[in-house]
Amino acid sequence: MKWVNLIMLDIILGAISLGLLWAVMTVGVFITYRVLNIADLTVEGSIAMGAAIAAKGITVGLNPFISTFIALLGGMVAGLCTGLLHTRLKIPALLSGILTMIALWSVNLRIMGKANISLLRMVTVYSPFEKLGLDKTNSIILLGVLCTAGIISSLYWFFGTEIGSAIRATGNNPHMVRAQGINTDTTIILGLVLSNGLVATSGALIAQSQGYADVQMGTGAIVIGLASVIIGEVLFGKKNFYTRLISLVLGAVTYRVIIALVLKMGMPANDLKLFTAVTVAVALSLPVFKQYLAPIKKSVKGVE
Amino acid sequence: MLNITGVSKTFNPGTVNENTVLRDVSVHLKEGDFVTLIGGNGAGKSTLLNVVAGVFNIDTGSVVIDNSDVTSLPEHKRAAVLGRVFQDPMMGTAANMGIEENLALAYRRGKPRTLKWGVTHKEKGMYRDLLERLELGLEDRLNVKVGLLSGGQRQALTLLMATLKKPKVLLLDEHTAALDPKTAVKVLEISEQLISDNNLTTLMVTHNMRDAIKHGNRLIMMHEGRIVLDINGEEKKRLTVEDLLKRFGRASGAEFSDDRALLS
Numbered sequence: 001m002k003w004v005n006l007i008m009l010d011i012i013l014g015a016i017s018l019g020l021l022w023a024v025m026t027v028g029v030f031i032t033y034r035v036l037n038i039a040d041l042t043v044e045g046s047i048a049m050g051a052a053i054a055a056k057g058i059t060v061g062l063n064p065f066i067s068t069f070i071a072l073l074g075g076m077v078a079g080l081c082t083g084l085l086h087t088r089l090k091i092p093a094l095l096s097g098i099l100t101m102i103a104l105w106s107v108n109l110r111i112m113g114k115a116n117i118s119l120l121r122m123v124t125v126y127s128p129f130e131k132l133g134l135d136k137t138n139s140i141i142l143l144g145v146l147c148t149a150g151i152i153s154s155l156y157w158f159f160g161t162e163i164g165s166a167i168r169a170t171g172n173n174p175h176m177v178r179a180q181g182i183n184t185d186t187t188i189i190l191g192l193v194l195s196n197g198l199v200a201t202s203g204a205l206i207a208q209s210q211g212y213a214d215v216q217m218g219t220g221a222i223v224i225g226l227a228s229v230i231i232g233e234v235l236f237g238k239k240n241f242y243t244r245l246i247s248l249v250l251g252a253v254t255y256r257v258i259i260a261l262v263l264k265m266g267m268p269a270n271d272l273k274l275f276t277a278v279t280v281a282v283a284l285s286l287p288v289f290k291q292y293l294a295p296i297k298k299s300v301k302g303v304e
Numbered sequence: 305m306l307n308i309t310g311v312s313k314t315f316n317p318g319t320v321n322e323n324t325v326l327r328d329v330s331v332h333l334k335e336g337d338f339v340t341l342i343g344g345n346g347a348g349k350s351t352l353l354n355v356v357a358g359v360f361n362i363d364t365g366s367v368v369i370d371n372s373d374v375t376s377l378p379e380h381k382r383a384a385v386l387g388r389v390f391q392d393p394m395m396g397t398a399a400n401m402g403i404e405e406n407l408a409l410a411y412r413r414g415k416p417r418t419l420k421w422g423v424t425h426k427e428k429g430m431y432r433d434l435l436e437r438l439e440l441g442l443e444d445r446l447n448v449k450v451g452l453l454s455g456g457q458r459q460a461l462t463l464l465m466a467t468l469k470k471p472k473v474l475l476l477d478e479h480t481a482a483l484d485p486k487t488a489v490k491v492l493e494i495s496e497q498l499i500s501d502n503n504l505t506t507l508m509v510t511h512n513m514r515d516a517i518k519h520g521n522r523l524i525m526m527h528e529g530r531i532v533l534d535i536n537g538e539e540k541k542r543l544t545v546e547d548l549l550k551r552f553g554r555a556s557g558a559e560f561s562d563d564r565a566l567l568s
């Protein structure tokens with residue numbers, strides 16, 4: 001019996017470590033989807049871009065931390081492209097994101113020179129922790145916790161500043177924001193840049209944890225991000241900005257744990273995306289269901 | 305203070321939807337003028353206010369605010385010298401943000417945004433005092449999300465935001481039209497108070513003829529993109545709704561048609 005528990009623990013720890021890395025991306029998705037009120041598909045390209053840049057950097061001998069930092073910058077540029085397409089060229093946000101995403105496919109292939117790069121036995125951002133005697137999973141968890149904690153505190157600060165407030169207000173009511181003398185083009189671009197920078201960082205961290213970068217790895221990322229955002233909000237609340245940020249991380253981790261468990265219970269891995277898509281569709285339609293349920297609840301109460 | 309000169313605006317030119325909304329409109333407001341603007345549906349009142357605010361480009365003419373030509377400035381740059389309140393109470397505030405956060409956004413109108421804290425302690429005290437004067441009980445709810453306020457409360461807050469940084473021109477576009485009559489009276493009172501306290505140059509659109517006559521020192525009436533009446537001073541003080549309708553008929557050669565205006 002004991003070894004079964006140990007295997008479960010292993011699976012769950014693995015899921016937590018992966019969840020923490022995807023949490024960085026989830027925060028990025030939150031910034032566009034919830035703060036700016038834009039469904040930004042750039043994410044699918046920028047997460048792969050982050051992976052591609054970090055993998056390429058590491059294989060050509062750059063320091064893994066510097067490679068990850070360059071990945072961050074690459075993601076920011078991707079966000080900038082989408083932002084410019086949307087604000088300056090007036091292309092709808094969804095389409096702007098798709099355009100950048102498609103373009104990034106080619107860019108990522110160019111960066112890597114092939115469809116995937118292996119990082120096996122390379123020095124990664126996790127190596128210093130492994131040198132301290134931690135195993136791989138624990139190193140990832142430790143760095144993941146440090147990263148998400150750093151990101152949450154910086155974002156909490158940033159969104160409390162004048163610029164951050166302006167970005168939050170833009171997603172709420174761009175009309176009002178312009179009436180207060182703020183250029184909403186700038187705030188939208190800033191939000192997209194910040195978001196995709198985080199997403200690419202997440203991609204870089206994921207590639208180094210799994211030991212390879214693949215041009216395909218962004219496929220479906222936006223849905224995973226949304227699923228994590230929604231799971232976080234539903235399970236862990238959205239009282240204020242601080243709890244919302246923490247909920248995102250917990251949501252991303254929960255999502256990974258759920259996936260690990262359903263796989264363990266025997267769901268074929270190929271059905272994973274279907275499962276995720278259905279989960280997100282149900283979660284997004286909760287308000288509609290609530291509307292239908294409200295009168296029923298009322299009538300039930302009336303009878304009592 | 306505000307000089308609108310020879311402004312014309314056609315929407316969707318060259319298409320089947322072509323619609324000339326403003327035809328060579330000129331209006332000049334002196335400092336401290338409180339002008340009420342009235343006219344039928346689609347007369348071009350909102351468009352005229354949007355022209356001042358820079359919401360879209362104009363075909364001909366110019367807009368000058370306090371001797372500086374703003375005709376080619378984008379909306380967000382003109383906002384530095386303008387206060388605006390819209391008909392829709394949802395339009396003027398950010399619903400998911402707190403009362404103090406909304407006020408803080410307005411308090412920084414015209415200043416570049418920095419990485420300094422978005423709301424300071426000193427401001428909070430000031431906001432509390434200002435809200436107290438509205439007598440709506442908002443002073444103890446600084447952190448409450450604006451989305452939870454009633455339409456009247458939101459309009460009052462928007463008014464406060466519009467005047468927090470004294471604007472050179474205040475633009476009110478039927479800002480009480482969506483409110484119930486009692487609340488509308490209260491919000492108009494607050495408007496009147498803020499305007500006279502700060503001696504604001506104001507352009508107020510209303511569909512209520514009585515309000516248009518009662519408030520302000522000058523009344524302008526628009527019809528089909530033109531200004532057809534411009535009444536001020538003693539003459540305006542003596543004006544009645546019947547006079548106004550008669551004079552409108554004479555000036556425009558049409559009957560005044562605003563389904564809402566006659567009712568009030």
Ligand SMILES: Nc1ncnc2c1ncn2[C@@H]1O[C@H](COP(=O)(O)OP(=O)(O)OP(=O)(O)O)[C@@H](O)[C@H]1O
Binds near residue numbers: 316344347348349
């Ligand atoms: N952005 C726009 N694009 C196209 N047409 C517009 C636009 N804004 C206004 N119009 C048209 O311009 C005309 C005048 O509209 P405007 O809103 O200025 O009227 P108004 O005098 O404010 O009327 P109301 O009393 O109904 O508010 C209307 O026919 C309207 O359809």
Ligand SMILES: [Mg+2]
Binds near residue numbers: 350477
């Ligand atoms: Mg109007």
